[in-house]
Amino acid sequence: MSAVDRAQELAQNLAAVRRRVADAESAAGRADGSVQLVVVTKTFPAQDVRLLAGCGATDVGESREPEAGQKARACADLGLRWHQVGQVQTKKAAAVAAWADVVHSVDRERLVAALERGHRRALDEGERPHGHVLDVLVQVDLADDDERDPGRGGAAPRDVDELAAAVAAAEGLRLAGVMAVAPAGVDPRGPFERLAQVAAAVRAAHPGATAVSAGMSGDLEAAVAAGATHVRVGRAVLGARPAIV
Numbered sequence: 001m002s003a004v005d006r007a008q009e010l011a012q013n014l015a016a017v018r019r020r021v022a023d024a025e026s027a028a029g030r031a032d033g034s035v036q037l038v039v040v041t042k043t044f045p046a047q048d049v050r051l052l053a054g055c056g057a058t059d060v061g062e063s064r065e066p067e068a069g070q071k072a073r074a075c076a077d078l079g080l081r082w083h084q085v086g087q088v089q090t091k092k093a094a095a096v097a098a099w100a101d102v103v104h105s106v107d108r109e110r111l112v113a114a115l116e117r118g119h120r121r122a123l124d125e126g127e128r129p130h131g132h133v134l135d136v137l138v139q140v141d142l143a144d145d146d147e148r149d150p151g152r153g154g155a156a157p158r159d160v161d162e163l164a165a166a167v168a169a170a171e172g173l174r175l176a177g178v179m180a181v182a183p184a185g186v187d188p189r190g191p192f193e194r195l196a197q198v199a200a201a202v203r204a205a206h207p208g209a210t211a212v213s214a215g216m217s218g219d220l221e222a223a224v225a226a227g228a229t230h231v232r233v234g235r236a237v238l239g240a241r242p243a244i245v
């Protein structure tokens, strides 16, 4: 596909997803623009990020090192807000803290500590501007206890309070809210309602933690209906990814 065709395809897809988000906002009686679209560009080249920025995308999501950091650095001139949406291995936390503005997928205390250390080092080494703060969301596993899949990540709902407190206490990190991926093969409405309850409990203890990151290409309407403030959309904007990701 030529660069011009790709630019057109991305512009059309982005416009269509924006319409879906706007329709979902209005169907839920929510204000226009109350949901932030994060375009998930994992596996796609930096050139696509550049084209999306040209269409007015402001927030992009990535998932894997070293691809994510390389792309963020290649696109540093675009002034985008960079989100880490996928699982983070503890040993990769420092690498993520050097480029991400928001980490959606914090599900254990060891990772909080590793992000705090990595972010401090990035500040010390001048990789992040003075005063930069890393926004952190606690990822919640919405599956039933007997169906929990460690591969998908997320803390059990009963562990969220403690984890949220650990993020709130960490220097250089800001507890921004909660995130979830709906379990596969079930109606996402139930899980997203459960996430809304977890989010309300977190907000009661930490009033600034207002973000609810939920909803992807296949289920963003259900997420917006349940109060999502951020949707993370990949395929519906960029097209199919290789099956391994």
Ligand SMILES: *Cc1c(COP(=O)(O)O)cnc(C)c1O
Pocket (backbone or CB within 6 Å): 040, 042, 063, 085, 086, 181, 216, 217, 218, 232, 233, 234, 235, 236
């Ligand atoms: C890849 C990914 C997305 C985007 O999923 P699509 O189905 O492509 O919209 C959203 N959230 C997370 C955590 C992801 O890993």
